Amino acid sequence: MDETIRTILAEHGHLPVEVAKIGDEDDLYQAGMTSHASVNVMLALEDEFDVEFPEVMLRKSTFESVAAIRVALGELTGS
Amino acid sequence: MSTETAIRVGTDVVAVHQVAESVERFGPRYLQRVYTEHEVMSCRGTPAVKAASLAARFAAKEATIKVLRPAGHQPDWRSVEVRRHSEGWCTMALSGHAAALADQAGIADLAVSLTHDGDMAAAVVVALCRSETGPHEGGEDA
Numbered sequence: 001m002d003e004t005i006r007t008i009l010a011e012h013g014h015l016p017v018e019v020a021k022i023g024d025e026d027d028l029y030q031a032g033m034t035s036h037a038s039v040n041v042m043l044a045l046e047d048e049f050d051v052e053f054p055e056v057m058l059r060k061s062t063f064e065s066v067a068a069i070r071v072a073l074g075e076l077t078g079s
Numbered sequence: 080m081s082t083e084t085a086i087r088v089g090t091d092v093v094a095v096h097q098v099a100e101s102v103e104r105f106g107p108r109y110l111q112r113v114y115t116e117h118e119v120m121s122c123r124g125t126p127a128v129k130a131a132s133l134a135a136r137f138a139a140k141e142a143t144i145k146v147l148r149p150a151g152h153q154p155d156w157r158s159v160e161v162r163r164h165s166e167g168w169c170t171m172a173l174s175g176h177a178a179a180l181a182d183q184a185g186i187a188d189l190a191v192s193l194t195h196d197g198d199m200a201a202a203v204v205v206a207l208c209r210s211e212t213g214p215h216e217g218g219e220d221a
Contacts, residue, residue, distance in 0.1 A: 014097060035141050036093050036101075039113060039156070043105045055176075059152040 004048055005069050009033075012040040024067045029060065038063045045069065051076040087184075087206040089145030091138040095198045098137065099130035113137065113156045121163040134200035135193040136161045142204040143171055143189065147180040154180065161191065169193060171204065185210045 002024070010019040013028065014037040022031055033041070041063060042053055051073065053062070062072045101109045110119050114136065122132035140159045147154065154177035162172045171189040173181050181189075188207040194200070 034093075035091075036097055036137055039109070040097075040101055040105070043101075043109060043112065055155045056152050058155065059149075 008044045085208045087146045089142035089204045091141035092201040093134040093138045095134045098134040131195040139202035146206045
């Protein structure tokens with residue numbers, strides 16, 4: 001799952017740094033991800049994992065790190 | 080009893096080409112998750128013009144959320160709407176969680192200005208907040 005998350009971040013996160021250099025707990029917004037980029041990341045995650053993020057999960061903290069995204073996807077997929 | 084006023088300001092910039100990429104990559108799903116029907120209808124013209132208008136509206140949504148200062152989950156993007164009037168100027172319309180946050184903050188009025196030039200679109204939102212205070216704040220009226 002982590003590798004897929006990182007691939008999506010690399011493609012849609014518009015990060016100014018290499019995703020490989022970002023730690024699991026590193027803050028993606030501090031690394032340069034914008035709110036608009038986080039929408040693209042969300043939509044790409046929905047496509048890849050066949051899920052839909054409900055409104056209550058549309059908070060900055062849901063997409064603030066690789067680890068946070070993994071936890072959110074775990075909740076949505078039940079894994 | 081007196082009324083105190085405060086001003087909050089939010090601003091944001093969005094790269095137009097990133098919005099164009101989102102429209103191309105995710106199509107209607109991107110538009111439907113982020114923008115209201117009115118907003119999509121307001122953004123007409125060539126794909127480049129449409130992307131610039133959408134980018135300015137996204138900037139206005141983000142600028143408004145900065146003004147609302149949500150502590151928990153963020154309002155749905157669609158609950159923060161840019162209303163374009165026939166004369167060309169725009170206002171903000173809030174609904175749902177966004178409207179509730181505005182009420183909590185005592186926001187009495189919102190003003191917005193949109194702009195775009197080249198690859199950058201930006202918006203500034205100003206909120207006028209009013210709160211009533213009195214000599215018996217926190218206690219019972221005599």
